[in-house]
């Protein structure tokens with residue numbers, strides 16, 4: 480069991496993505512991470528070299544008493560494997576007495592109960608219901624997804640690999656883009672292949688193919704920045720529509736009455752674009768359960784490095800036995816979820832009799 484953090488023996492927290500490795504220190508119990516630095520993953524051979532660099536060059540040679548590592552990829556006890564970069568190994572190689580390894584979106588989910596209103600921006604819907612299941616997702620180098628479930632003993636994070644489900648292709652244009660990309664060599668159509676930084680570039684390429692034009696490749700940051708370029712603007716529109724449908728899929732799968740939260744490296748940088756897009760209409764556009772989705776808030780996490788906050792909360796929970804999200808535990812008895820406003824059109828399930836439908840409600 481590790482000691483509480485102090486300025487002399489801080490806790491190291493990290494959020495390791497396919498592009499960026501973010502580090503910070505927690506120097507007091509319950510404190511938020513400070514001394515934050517962001518290092519490029521591609522410039523280091525592996526996690527131990529990046530940790531060594533951070534502690535030596537950004538943290539005054541600090542020696543960590545414990546660490547919490549949020550990794551963009553599957554984790555198994557002390558072992559990690561980045562999905563979109565080469566780093567892999569065991570956390571024991573860091574030589575730190577107590578190390579927790581968790582998924583990066585699991586850490587982001589754990590940050591949610593700690594975030595203030597100034598760290599969140601609405602994308603539509605009602606106020607998020609407290610103490611109900613929450614979902615978090617975010618396009619970055621990849622597409623992360625996780626849930627956060629209230630229990631009698633506090634919040635329970637639910638990691639997964641939801642970015643690798645099939646892409647939520649809905650409109651004729653989206654089908655045409657995917658068909659063009661498939662013909663151009665895209666091997667499969669995971670959601671992450673379209674809803675990520677590389678996905679934005681792929682969507683723009685696909686849109687150009689559909690329109691019979693050629694466009695020199697551009698990175699995601701350029702596509703988002705070029706407001707007066709028609710192809711870039713339409714690419715962002717397609718991205719936002721797909722994102723709305725994907726967020727709805729996650730909300731429906733988890734029953735996320737506590738809200739769907741969006742993080743990652745792209746959406747927080749273009750909140751007004753997403754707000755002015757088809758995102759929310761696509762989120763609510765479900766033939767059977769539109770009323771259910773209308774009652775679910777969609778919110779962008781605009782906090783600085785929120786996954787570090789979640790990684791610190793997880794360590795506090797594991798070391799000091801605090802609620803996993805570092806916040807007061809939810810009520811012992813879960814409130815009844817709002818009843819979904821089911822409005823089933825007569826022709827939605829032509830094979831089902833009214834009696835059969837009502838028995839499922």
Ligand SMILES: Nc1ncnc2c1ncn2[C@@H]1O[C@H](COP(=O)(O)OP(=O)(O)OP(=O)(O)O)[C@@H](O)[C@H]1O
Pocket residue numbers: 495496497498499500551563583618619620621622623675676677698699700701703743744745748
């Ligand atoms: N200003 C910007 N606008 C839009 N996209 C951007 C911007 N800056 C960076 N990106 C894109 O964000 C992605 C990186 O996002 P993020 O910082 O979440 O990565 P990461 O945490 O390393 O990745 P992941 O956790 O998904 O593996 C890159 O694909 C990059 O092109």
